[in-house]
Amino acid sequence: MSEARAIARRAVAELASREPGLLQIDGIDLGTALEQQLFFAVRDGRAAPSSSRARLAGIGRLAGASLVAVGNALRARRARGAPVVLVREVVHEEVVAAVNRHLVTFGSAPLAVVRVGRAAARGGERLVDQLDARLLAALWRHQLGSFRRLSSATRGWPVPLGGVAAVELPRIALGAAALACLTRRRSPSVLVAFDEVGTWARLLPAVAARHRTPSLDLPHAEAADPSAIAGAGYDRMAVYGPLAAARLEEAGIDPRRIVVIGAPRFDALMDAGPPATAGSARVVFAAQYVAGSMTAAGLEACHRAALAAAGALAPSELLVVPHPAEPPGTIAAIVARHPAPPGVRVMVDRPGGLHEALRGARLLVTGWSNSIFEAVLLGVPSIAVDPDGSAPMDLAAEGLATRVASPDEASRAATTLDQPEARAAALAHARAALPRHLGPLDGRAAERAARLILELAAGSAAGAAAA
DSSP states (O other): OOOHHHHHHHHHHHHHOOOGGGGGOOOOOOOHHHHHHHHHHHHHTOOOOOOOHHHHHHHHHHHHHHHHHHHHHHHHHHOSSOEEEOOOSHHHHHHHHHHHHHHTTTTTOOEEEEEHHHHTTTSSSSGGOOGGGGGGGHHHHHHHHHHHHHHTTTTTTTTTEEEEEEEEHHHHHHHHHHHHHHHHHHOOOEEEEHHEEEEEEEEHHHHHHHOOOOOEEEOOOOOOOOHTTTOOOSSSSEEEEEHHHHHHTTOOGGGGEEEEEEGGGGGGGTOOOOOOOTTTOOOEEOOOOEEEEEEETHHHHHHHHHOOOOOOOOEEEEEOOTTSSTTTTTHHHHHHHHHHTTTTTEEEOTTTTTHHHTTTTTTEESSOTHHHHHHHHHHHHHEEEESSOOSSSHHHHHHSEESSHHHHHHHHHHHHHHHHHHHHHHHHHHHHHHHHHOOOSSSSSSHHHHHOOOHHHHHHHHHHHHH
């Protein structure tokens, strides 16, 4: 167990012994979700937030949710019994669409999408709109109880964990209540999410357990950090390949809960046609977002390496693809600070445009993102930038990419990979390493995800009949 995880777990255990009522609402355990936020705060060195601002924000959120809850009494009821998926990133909806095509083919109701976070900002059905009036009194009691008792209950915690709890615990309670209302109203056959490390990986299973509903995590990327995964509570966790399955076991997940299905996001790339040729002058930089091992300085170092690689292939085009999860404008601001080398034209693409950017590209540059897998499938060699040796996964060690630590090394690697023989050898090694990461390369991962949903739904129906 990592030190950050141990600190977060001890803190929540102390809170549970002092004020257990603050860690539950409507019979739903909030402790594991709070533990995850405390874990992130310790791991990432998060500064202490303003307690007064947190209280005002919490009251504002709950007041807005209360108005929605009152209005929900007049809303039409949705169909009951269909599986429900919580979507936080817009790119996940592509996977949902692929899975739904198989569910419909199998004669099942498709996944109903409910949006949170960035996806909710784009419209559609939102989780925040699911709250009904039955839990309003409990939410307000929890909010006021947090104001009165949380400060003394967290006395002695490492700074800034008390402030993090003051911000996050009311948010967690509100999310749990909204998800509980949705579950009670719609009786979904399965609750699904794309989140093995976030708050929802703890909260959605807790709500599902309270309402005796099966819970499932579908993979949005390769599981990479056992310490961050520890505590995820789904009934089943689907993963890309054998390596991700091993990481979940390292995180303490029971192997019986782990299912290798492949990478649904990449099904369409399995028969993408002939690989890119070296005639294109496009270098793609797949930017990551700042979190965990990827610091702001590390992201900037990756961009400098991408500039150097494009410069080695000039005249060329460097197409920067922002990560869908980044705060808007993050990588664009970094791009603006660094002039392009002679003969290089730099452009910033739209978030989520990676597949089209890679088609026909000469080279991919990134840190340690899953974009390397997509590049291999599309016949594009990759450079993995690790400026200070902090990468949580060494894709270069398996031949999936060429590892560099500096712009000079990136320039030399780009020159080498531009040679036909070296390019072909690099792609052959990378392709051979893919199954360990991505599982079966047969384009049927979305189908396996659909069958897993049906299996869980059938188990839920059998359990309900027996009861």
